[in-house]
Amino acid sequence: MSGDPADEQLVRQAQGGSRAAFDMLVLKYQRRVERLLSRSVRDPADVADLCQETFLAAYRALPGFRGESAFYTWLYRIAVNIAKRHRARQRPLESLEDGEGTFGTDAAPSDDATPEALLANRQLVRGLDEAVQALAEDQRRALLLREVDGLSYDEIADLMDCPPGTVRSRIFRARESLSARLRPLLEGRGGRRW
Template sequence: MAFDMLVTKYERRLFRLVVRLVSNQSEAEDVVQETFIKAYRALPQFRGDSAFYTWLYRIGINTARNFLDARGKQVPLSVDMRAEDFAFHEEGEYLRDIETPESLLASKQVAQTVSMAMDELPDDLRTALSLREIEGLSYDEIASVMACPIGTVRSRIFRARESIATRLRPLLGTPEHIRW
């Protein structure tokens, strides 16, 4: 009963994280299901040293990595993403208030560029950035989920943002010394 409530609470957030890692919706659903099965079986070992969701995300990330390794897969590039796919937070609704054809096209191009740049990031950079920007975890929580020092988390997020900025600069017409 209590575990069902946890599944209900974290299923969507975990799915958003996992689908960014495996880049396939049906495979992500399988990985999320496997993650919850593993978490349920490991629940007696959960010591409460970290928040439940950081523990669950760590299981999800490891399960996704194992899934990709078992299939000998590289993370595929997805070029057919829509701008709506990037409204990860409820606040995203406010970003779509001004919908002219030009702004919709620009938004779609930016979204596709960000998606491709994210897909091309190494796993550790993509995971750190997804946990921070999509899931809203703190640097401490990310360090716990990724089992690495906080300085490493900061470095990974910085490098990921720089990589994406490099791809966005030509599209946005920003000079090299300015990130966005």
């Protein structure tokens, strides 16, 4: 088994019938799975349901887990498949219908923020979210795993089942695409690249 030795021990115990060991894995990874699911599912109630469905599917499939990848890599793939099935069942929705997207807009404004600055920030966040949603799926996943989850290129390569060079290329292309789409919004802010 590759990955965290503590996970390896918990997985072996859970495969041996220990519910407490599996509960520890759930506690360890629940927030990460919720964060992953919330990138493609907007309704918090659906995110909670799909998270529960992910762990239920993992529990049922655990006897067949051979440890060829890290436990979280395996769990990640289950969650992604469940999210894809959920999206396939849903009709397309406006991605920013509720005003919140991948990066949210609920950050507390500073005391000295002007209405114009608040509007510019909101437009920038909305533009960034729209640009991220417009990326090809493989580019979006790689970029979010790197920038939001803080995973290394090797970890992302393992999760996406591709070489690290491919991950680097996808992230580079995603950043270039975002830069081109956000350039008009950034011109009023000094044109800085993110």
